Amino acid sequence: MTELLQEIHKRLTFAIISHPDAGKTTITEKLLLFGGAIHIAGAVKSGKNRRAAVSDFMAMEKERGISISSSVMGFEYGGRAINLLDTPGHADFSEDTYRGLSAVDSALIVIDSVKGVEDRTRKLCVVCRMRHTPIATFMNKLDREGKNPMELMDEVERELALEVRPVTWPIGQGKGFKGVYNILERRLILFTPGEVHRPGDFVAINDLADPLLDEKVGSSLANRLREDVGILSEVYPPFEKDDYLAGLVTPVFFGSALNNFGVGELLESLVSMAPYPTPKEADERTVTPEEERFSGFIFKIHANMNPRHRDRVAFMRICSGKFERNKTYYHVRSGKPFRTANPTAFMSQDREIIDEAWPGDIIGLHDTGTFKIGDTVTEGEALSFKGIPSFAPQIFRVIVNGDPSKEKQYHKGLNQLAEEGVVQIFSKPHNPNMRVLGVVGQLQLEVLQYRMDNEYGATCNYRPVDFEIAHWIDSDDKKALEQFVDDNERRILMDIRGNYIFMSDSQWTFERSKASNLAIRFYTTSEMVESRA
Ligand code: G4P
Numbered sequence: 017m018t019e020l021l022q023e024i025h026k027r028l029t030f031a032i033i034s035h036p037d038a039g040k041t042t043i044t045e046k047l048l049l050f051g052g053a054i055h056i057a058g059a060v061k062s063g064k065n066r067r068a069a070v071s072d073f074m075a076m077e078k079e080r081g082i083s084i085s086s087s088v089m090g091f092e093y094g095g096r097a098i099n100l101l102d103t104p105g106h107a108d109f110s111e112d113t114y115r116g117l118s119a120v121d122s123a124l125i126v127i128d129s130v131k132g133v134e135d136r137t138r139k140l141c142v143v144c145r146m147r148h149t150p151i152a153t154f155m156n157k158l159d160r161e162g163k164n165p166m167e168l169m170d171e172v173e174r175e176l177a178l179e180v181r182p183v184t185w186p187i188g189q190g191k192g193f194k195g196v197y198n199i200l201e202r203r204l205i206l207f208t209p210g211e212v213h214r215p216g217d218f219v220a221i222n223d224l225a226d227p228l229l230d231e232k233v234g235s236s237l238a239n240r241l242r243e244d245v246g247i248l249s250e251v252y253p254p255f256e257k258d259d260y261l262a263g264l265v266t267p268v269f270f271g272s273a274l275n276n277f278g279v280g281e282l283l284e285s286l287v288s289m290a291p292y293p294t295p296k297e298a299d300e301r302t303v304t305p306e307e308e309r310f311s312g313f314i315f316k317i318h319a320n321m322n323p324r325h326r327d328r329v330a331f332m333r334i335c336s337g338k339f340e341r342n343k344t345y346y347h348v349r350s351g352k353p354f355r356t357a358n359p360t361a362f363m364s365q366d367r368e369i370i371d372e373a374w375p376g377d378i379i380g381l382h383d384t385g386t387f388k389i390g391d392t393v394t395e396g397e398a399l400s401f402k403g404i405p406s407f408a409p410q411i412f413r414v415i416v417n418g419d420p421s422k423e424k425q426y427h428k429g430l431n432q433l434a435e436e437g438v439v440q441i442f443s444k445p446h447n448p449n450m451r452v453l454g455v456v457g458q459l460q461l462e463v464l465q466y467r468m469d470n471e472y473g474a475t476c477n478y479r480p481v482d483f484e485i486a487h488w489i490d491s492d493d494k495k496a497l498e499q500f501v502d503d504n505e506r507r508i509l510m511d512i513r514g515n516y517i518f519m520s521d522s523q524w525t526f527e528r529s530k531a532s533n534l535a536i537r538f539y540t541t542s543e544m545v546e547s548r549a
Contacts, residue, residue: 020338020374023097024305027376028290029333031101031116033144034126035134039156042273043126044089044102049276050283051091051098088331088362088378094287099362099378103140115389115437117143118401119315119333119378121294122150124286125176125266126273129155129162129189133175141176148263150291151178154282159209159272161190166247169268179265181255182248184281186270187237194233196270196278197224197241199248200255206232207277217280257289293376296335298392298399303336305375310337310345313401314391317383317436328432329360329380330387335401339373348392348399356381389437409440409454412483412519413461418475429472434512439464442509442517445501452481452509483507483519485526487538490515496535504529 017025034040089100101120103113117123123144125137144151155168163171169180184196184205195207204219221228224245230238259265267285271278293305296313303311316331339359347354360380361370373379381387392399417426430451434441439461440454455461461478468474486509491497501508501516509517518538520526530538 020308021306023338023374024292024376026095026097027099027293027374028096028122028287029099029101029120029293029376029378030122030124030286030290031103031120032124032126033103033113033117033137033140035128035131035136038126038128038131038134038137039273040102040126043124043154043156043279044100046273046276046279047098047100047283048089048091050280051093088380090362090378093283096287097377098287099376101378113140114143115315117147117149119313119331120149121291121376122152122286124282125151125153127153127155127168127172129157129165129168129270130160132163132168132171138175141178145177145263150260150263151266152260152282152286152290153180153266153268154273154278155186155268155270156273158186158189158193158196158270158278159207159275165189165270166244172266172268176266179252179259181252181260181265181267183255183267183285184269184271184278185241185244185248187233187241192237193272194237196281197245198281199245204229204232205278205281207272207275209275260289261291293335297402299402300397300399303399303401305336307336309395309397310339311335311392311394311397311399311401312339313393314381314387314389317387317389328383328385328436330383330391332379332381332393334373334375334377334379336375337395339377339379341369341371345393346396347386348394349388350386354386354393358382385432385435388435409456409486410484411455411458411461412481412486413453413478414481415441415451415453416477416479418477422474425472425474426468426476429468429474430476432472433464433467438467440511442511445508445510445516446505453478454486483521485520485523487518487520487526487540488515489518489536489538491536493535496533500533500536 032040032044087102089102091098091100101116103116117140123140125141127133127137141151153172155165162168165186169182172178172180183200184198186196187194193207195205197204198218202221202223204221205217206219219228219232224242229241233241255265255267260267267289269278269282269285271282273279295302295304297303312332312334314330314332318329318331341359342355342357344353344355358369359373360382361368361373362378362380370379390401392401415430417423419426430441433439442452442454444450444452453461453464455464465476468476488511489497489500491500497516504518507519509519511517518529520529526538530536
């Protein structure tokens with residue numbers, strides 16, 4: 017096997033997605049603990065401290081106790097080099113999350129067993145399904161009195177439109193939670209509150225009739241487990257890894273992240289079944305990881321990660337070939353050469369310089385304004401990877417400089433934060449000085465003001481606009497498009513790539529414009545317009 021293939025067969029790049037509070041941060045921390053990337057003795061610290069310790073960068077996130085930006089954590093386990101992408105769970109940051117999902121090969125959904133499937137999980141799952149991303153499911157908080165496990169399985173099938181396959185099954189719940197039974201491996205993992213469970217701590221049983229089961233969990237729960245497993249085997253076909261890899265079924269695990277229970281079992285399974293780096297679609301062709309020639313794309317830009325060193329980091333997912341430090345590559349959008357002396361890997365919160373990286377890896381590139389989200393870097397081929405769309409914003413504001421003496425800082429901050437994807441900036445085709453901001457959630461407006469002030473010393477004010485719905489537009493008939501733009505001048509904005517956007521004040525006016533302009537196509541993401549351009 018070539019070195020490239022060996023490295024590809026080690027990589028496991030995945031994201032954890034969930035509704036806020038389901039336990040994503042807790043589970044991330046446990047996974048890092050197993051991987052030796054962090055060392056926290058005994059029980060975890062309080063939520064606020066824990067968040068500060070692991071994955072958050074910004075003061076505002078800490079103040080608000082939410083995770084705003086995706087971060088990347090690398091660790092090794094069971095012979096695999098794992099890249100874990102933490103994605104923001106807050107609804108206002110869905111764009112960042114969607115983009116993060118373009119950089120991974122599989123996802124783990126964490127569900128709070130008390131609350132069941134929640135809104136954010138449902139939305140994120142749609143994106144995964146669209147891309148056929150393999151999904152594993154972890155039912156968390158079994159130490160609390162939650163929904164019936166059978167009911168949870170039904171809920172996932174119904175709400176997430178994914179077929180479920182139980183891999184572990186709970187024995188008791190809440191105060192009576194005794195552990196889980198691994199149906200595939202036929203082993204019992206027993207729960208003792210307050211004790212740290214490591215992968216490998218299990219009791220092997222030959223079959224469910226084994227009296228050892230009664231001895232370990234009591235006859236009543238043992239019989240219940242026998243009954244449950246009997247029903248499961250009738251309801252669900254056996255788990256097939258290929259169906260999971262095709263994104264058709266989700267293996268389900270039960271546990272309690274807070275108690276570090278069931279997480280080891282989950283990690284062992286992920287290491288043995290989660291996909292290697294998968295091929296990625298570019299506009300021109302499909303790029304496979306095994307190709308010798310390097311390619312990668314930028315899916316996230318984060319400015320000022322460390323307030324003490326004003327820096328900007330572009331996050332690149334490597335799609336094919338080997339990436340080498342100091343080698344000259346090709347930045348497709350600008351047509352210019354690109355070379356870096358200090359690419360970094362993300363081992364937990366430390367950043368270390370690396371000499372090489374492989375498909376599946378996510379590396380940080382020190383950036384002085386070269387990159388935009390969606391940019392492709394190659395060894396010379398003009399490729400453009402798909403799947404990093406801008407989503408139509410739902411809130412619009414005219415933005416104005418609040419302090420004329422800080423004009424330079426204002427423009428610099430606004431441009432950098434727009435490139436980072438914090439907000440989208442639009443202009444009027446005939447009035448380029450007027451800038452309109454678009455965001456998917458109110459919180460982004462606050463984040464922008466906070467960061468403009470904190471990082472650039474600039475002030476910005478917002479003024480309302482009376483539009484609510486945005487669509488990217490294009491047409492095969494360029495004359496018809498220009499005519500439409502002229503006729504609707506008041507309603508047209510332009511994005512930073514020069515694509516037109518049509519604004520409506522209600523669904524009704526949109527439907528009416530659409531029906532009377534059949535030559536014009538309307539899209540809710542920029543992806544379609546750009547893939548046709
Ligand atoms: P998130 O990143 O998905 O938003 O969730 P996070 O891990 O921060 O967990 C949300 C809350 O749920 C935390 O409580 C956390 O301790 C708790 N939690 C996580 N896993 C479990 C579990 O298995 N069982 C129980 N009972 N609780 C769990 P918090 O009150 O917000 O913080 P803390 O101060 O208790 O840490």
